[in-house]
Amino acid sequence: MTPALDLSSVSLWRWDPEHQRERHLLRDVDWTVRPGEHWALLGANGAGKTTLMNVAGAVHHPSAGTADVLGSRLGRVDLRELRTRIGLVEARAARAFRQRMTAEQVVLTGATASIALRRDRIGAAERERARGLLARFGCGDKTDRPYDECSQGERQRILLARALMRRPALLLLDEPATGLDLPGREALLAAVATIAAEEPATATVTVTHHVEELPSSTTHALLLRDGAVVAAGPAHETIASGPLSECFGTPVVVDRLGGRWLARAEAAW
Numbered sequence: 001m002t003p004a005l006d007l008s009s010v011s012l013w014r015w016d017p018e019h020q021r022e023r024h025l026l027r028d029v030d031w032t033v034r035p036g037e038h039w040a041l042l043g044a045n046g047a048g049k050t051t052l053m054n055v056a057g058a059v060h061h062p063s064a065g066t067a068d069v070l071g072s073r074l075g076r077v078d079l080r081e082l083r084t085r086i087g088l089v090e091a092r093a094a095r096a097f098r099q100r101m102t103a104e105q106v107v108l109t110g111a112t113a114s115i116a117l118r119r120d121r122i123g124a125a126e127r128e129r130a131r132g133l134l135a136r137f138g139c140g141d142k143t144d145r146p147y148d149e150c151s152q153g154e155r156q157r158i159l160l161a162r163a164l165m166r167r168p169a170l171l172l173l174d175e176p177a178t179g180l181d182l183p184g185r186e187a188l189l190a191a192v193a194t195i196a197a198e199e200p201a202t203a204t205v206t207v208t209h210h211v212e213e214l215p216s217s218t219t220h221a222l223l224l225r226d227g228a229v230v231a232a233g234p235a236h237e238t239i240a241s242g243p244l245s246e247c248f249g250t251p252v253v254v255d256r257l258g259g260r261w262l263a264r265a266e267a268a269w
């Protein structure tokens, strides 16, 4: 089966005007995400998580190395077309929808991978899928509610439903639980775990600062430090005290509870 992501020796650098030299944001990253795998992407502030997500999401090309996303080599394909095949949930996207769109309308924009509602390209099948997804994520009674009146937790589940409209083979979740209260976080994580159970071919990558925000469906993790991979592999090996201590450069103690993770670190100062 074609991997959802296949990165080989990926490096990415940008010109740093302050120091008048190239600055490496990613260094020699090798990473393969297969269908049905659910990865966590962890690392300290500035480690390169967003940069790596931008490669995975077909936003940026690597400066060196090769990146195949859903079987297409970045640099050889139309990135805009490729992006329509990737589901993305990120808080920044949420701001675009605050114009009295209903929850259902926001989900329907996912059918055309657009910010605006393309009524001419939406039919009964799309409406049924949008309602089904909202119901599946506990927002079945919110279809007609203005999106900007929904709680932060409901909005995140609405964005998740939107990202799933086109049945993406790759779903990228960028800090999906940020700003959610405890019940909101748990509802979101349950929704993500539902996808893992019901869409066995979908691969997911979740960026988070807190292992407590990882769904129990997480199968693998990649740990970044200064743009380089510290560890990558099965979750039970990588989301562990040793690798996370190396990743954050400070002693970290990891525990498991009910299939989820808990971590404590020593204060950085």
Ligand SMILES: Nc1ncnc2c1ncn2[C@@H]1O[C@H](COP(=O)(O)OP(=O)(O)OP(=O)(O)O)[C@@H](O)[C@H]1O
Binding pocket: 014, 015, 016, 023, 025, 043, 044, 045, 046, 047, 048, 049, 050, 051, 052
């Ligand atoms: N366009 C750019 N030009 C130069 N440096 C950049 C650029 N984009 C990001 N950086 C730098 O690259 C490093 C990695 O940034 P990135 O946003 O990928 O980290 P991150 O792991 O997502 O961090 P955080 O957890 O704080 O969101 C940071 O030091 C950042 O300042």
